[in-house]
Amino acid sequence: MSQNPQNIQSVLNETRSFVPSLKATSSVPDMATYEALCAEAVRDEQGFWARLGRENLDWHKPFTQTLDESNAPFYRWYGDGLLNASYNCLDRHVLAGRGDVTAIISESDSGVVTRVTYAELLARVCQMANVLKSLGVQKSDRVIIYMPMSIEGIVAMQACARIGATHSVVFGGFSAKAIHERVIDAGAVLIITADAQTRGGKQLGLKLVVDEALALGGCDTVRHVLVNQRTEQGCDMVVGRDLALEPLLAQQSTDCVPEWVDAEHPLFVLYTSGSTGTPKGVQHSTGGYLMWATQTMKWSFDITAQDVFWCTADIGWITGHTYVCYGPLSCGATQLVFEGIPTYPDASRFWQMIERHRCSIFYTAPTAIRSLIKAADMDEQVHPKKYDLSSLRILGTVGEPINPEAWMWYHKQVGGERCPIMDTFWQTETGGHVITPLPAATPLTPGSCTLPLPGIQAAIVDETGEDVENGQGGLLVIKRPWPSMIRTIWNNPERFKAGYYPEELGGRYYLAGDGAVRHSDTTYFQIMGRIDDVLNVSGHRLGTMEIESALVAHPMVAEAAVVGKPDEVSGEAICAFVVLKSAIPEGEAAVKLANELREWVKHEIGPIAKPKDIRFGDNLPKTRSGKIMRRLLRSIAKDEAITQDTSTLENPAILDQLRTSVV
Numbered sequence: 001m002s003q004n005p006q007n008i009q010s011v012l013n014e015t016r017s018f019v020p021s022l023k024a025t026s027s028v029p030d031m032a033t034y035e036a037l038c039a040e041a042v043r044d045e046q047g048f049w050a051r052l053g054r055e056n057l058d059w060h061k062p063f064t065q066t067l068d069e070s071n072a073p074f075y076r077w078y079g080d081g082l083l084n085a086s087y088n089c090l091d092r093h094v095l096a097g098r099g100d101v102t103a104i105i106s107e108s109d110s111g112v113v114t115r116v117t118y119a120e121l122l123a124r125v126c127q128m129a130n131v132l133k134s135l136g137v138q139k140s141d142r143v144i145i146y147m148p149m150s151i152e153g154i155v156a157m158q159a160c161a162r163i164g165a166t167h168s169v170v171f172g173g174f175s176a177k178a179i180h181e182r183v184i185d186a187g188a189v190l191i192i193t194a195d196a197q198t199r200g201g202k203q204l205g206l207k208l209v210v211d212e213a214l215a216l217g218g219c220d221t222v223r224h225v226l227v228n229q230r231t232e233q234g235c236d237m238v239v240g241r242d243l244a245l246e247p248l249l250a251q252q253s254t255d256c257v258p259e260w261v262d263a264e265h266p267l268f269v270l271y272t273s274g275s276t277g278t279p280k281g282v283q284h285s286t287g288g289y290l291m292w293a294t295q296t297m298k299w300s301f302d303i304t305a306q307d308v309f310w311c312t313a314d315i316g317w318i319t320g321h322t323y324v325c326y327g328p329l330s331c332g333a334t335q336l337v338f339e340g341i342p343t344y345p346d347a348s349r350f351w352q353m354i355e356r357h358r359c360s361i362f363y364t365a366p367t368a369i370r371s372l373i374k375a376a377d378m379d380e381q382v383h384p385k386k387y388d389l390s391s392l393r394i395l396g397t398v399g400e401p402i403n404p405e406a407w408m409w410y411h412k413q414v415g416g417e418r419c420p421i422m423d424t425f426w427q428t429e430t431g432g433h434v435i436t437p438l439p440a441a442t443p444l445t446p447g448s449c450t451l452p453l454p455g456i457q458a459a460i461v462d463e464t465g466e467d468v469e470n471g472q473g474g475l476l477v478i479k480r481p482w483p484s485m486i487r488t489i490w491n492n493p494e495r496f497k498a499g500y501y502p503e504e505l506g507g508r509y510y511l512a513g514d515g516a517v518r519h520s521d522t523t524y525f526q527i528m529g530r531i532d533d534v535l536n537v538s539g540h541r542l543g544t545m546e547i548e549s550a551l552v553a554h555p556m557v558a559e560a561a562v563v564g565k566p567d568e569v570s571g572e573a574i575c576a577f578v579v580l581k582s583a584i585p586e587g588e589a590a591v592k593l594a595n596e597l598r599e600w601v602k603h604e605i606g607p608i609a610k611p612k613d614i615r616f617g618d619n620l621p622k623t624r625s626g627k628i629m630r631r632l633l634r635s636i637a638k639d640e641a642i643t644q645d646t647s648t649l650e651n652p653a654i655l656d657q658l659r660t661s662v663v
């Protein structure tokens with residue numbers, strides 16, 4: 001495990017506690033209610049989950065079985081029930097007479113505000129679903145969505161759900177190669193994209209990246225590319241394959257009967273980085289997933305009809321699936337959707353938008369908070385205190401650990417010391433929150449995600465699966481299945497089983513892939529970071545192997561090793577150690593080559609994967625058996641003194657060279 005005891009000590013020494021002052025509109029008004037729910041989930045596991053399944057969703061055919069574990073770890077939830085996710089997100093609110101409620105307030109990069117009601121959104125989703133059907137897309141077909149953060153992106157996802165097609169959203173910042181890999185692995189029949197997206201005042205082409213992906217070949221399953229025209233930029237269209245979306249929508253009816261699917265039907269596959277190989281397609285269900293997306297909106301965010309909810313995550317990530325596309329809509333809430341970036345036109349954009357739209361629940365990533373702290377320190381005008389943030393009542397963070405200083409700033413400067421901060425720990429694989437405070441109940445400690453939600457049997461174990469004592473670090477596991485958990489890895493059930501239910505732990509616990517420790521007094525969980533070769537850069541997951549493969553694909557690179565190093569803003573930064581096929585360049589030439597490699601990685605994976613540091617060496621530190629000594633590289637990346645045993649190192653001289661060669 002990568003964590004060190006000093007780290008554990010410093011976080012466990014955090015003793016500040018913030019007792020909730022929020023008035024409870026929530027179903028969990030205090031700790032006693034929370035504890036009663038936890039006890040119910042243990043005493044009557046099936047009854048507890050069945051109750052939540054019934055309370056949160058409308059079923060076309062009610063389920064009679066709750067959990068089926070006969071083929072563990074391929075668990076089935078609500079298996080004989082029939083439902084439709086888009087019906088639950090749209091129709092049921094309209095049928096209940098709430099069609100005039102604003103579903104989405106969308107703000108573009110340049111500040112244009114568009115509102116849609118639930119009735120309008122339903123009509124648009126139906127038209128989109130009818131377009132898909134007219135192109136022959138059927139239940140269970142896979143559709144790739146490569147769209148900006150927009151109403152159109154959400155409509156595309158909901159339309160797939162309506163006809164029972166499984167969507168796979170690819171983040172708009174990913175490269176042609178990333179799209180290509182996903183199209184092939186998913187066997188997609190259709191791609192929905194836009195000509196371009198506008199972020200930070202710049203127009204970035206999307207369709208041309210799709211063209212490049214399809215030109216890589218082997219994508220024979222793709223019959224059409226649907227193009228949403230968002231800018232004046234336009235794009236090239238391949239006759240017969242590419243279709244302009246808007247004229248097709250205009251021809252379609254605003255009614256579309258939802259396709260009733262069984263609860264286990266795959267709603268979506270979302271690719272995420274693992275420690276080895278190519279990204280894996282995390283497959284989620286319809287019933288269990290949507291139940292938890294809905295329930296966690298109520299528990300973690302206390303969502304009500306009066307709220308304006310804003311989750312800043314992109315629909316290309318799991319947070320944008322659960323807390324933009326599905327959770328808020330399933331709850332019939334009003335939410336804000338933003339296409340731009342937090343620093344354009346300046347770093348007060350978030351605060352201005354909260355003020356403008358009277359946002360009451362704001363959910364963002366620690367990286368964004370840290371970069372806005374920096375900006376506010378440098379320029380008074382973009383400081384949150386300059387704006388009226390009195391509408392806020394609950395704050396949230398997600399994606400990476402939040403350091404106590406950033407937590408305190410968020411609490412004081414944004415939340416006016418009045419709003420509880422929900423530090424929500426979860427993963428693409430968990431579908432929704434698993435360890436998080438509850439706004440009216442849980443006393444908060446800066447930097448801790450506090451306690452598991454009712455029904456989530458989170459624990460910390462050692463490498464053999466035995467529980468460790470509080471105060472001791474170990475592996476974070478979840479001991480019992482829960483409805484919104486990953487069902488399998490698309491096309492690769494073996495990888496699912498080996499990766500998440502490893503034999504070493506007896507094959508019975510879900511292994512999260514994070515190290516954690518519980519506080520001895522409060523029993524609060526503290527996440528210590530990934531235990532595998534997955535980096536977390538600005539809250540985005542990236543496999544070191546993926547970046548290494550991208551680097552070695554460059555004609556000048558012989559070998560590469562990638563590690564993370566702590567970074568003030570992005571949490572973790574990428575540091576690449578590179579061995580060239582030719583002599584190491586010096587001075588300007590070294591900088592030029594390093595920049596070329598950064599551009600290369602950007603092109604291969606996407607801009608988020610660009611290494612911050614690049615160090616050229618004649619070789620990499622290896623053991624006599626040829627293994628790269630990553631622990632050593634981590635110390636070098638941090639400019640730390642090397643305390644590890646280097647006696648097994650075959651080529652010790654290499655260390656000095658790698659230390660001094662940063663570009």
Ligand code: 6R9
Pocket residue numbers: 272317318319397398399400401402423424425426427428429449512513514527529530536539540541
């Ligand atoms: C939702 C999401 C999952 C990984 C996870 C962990 C880190 C997420 C966190 C957190 C500390 C939190 N992580 N939330 N670490 N505190 N509140 O981010 O999913 O992209 O799959 O990343 O992110 O390391 O394992 P995903």
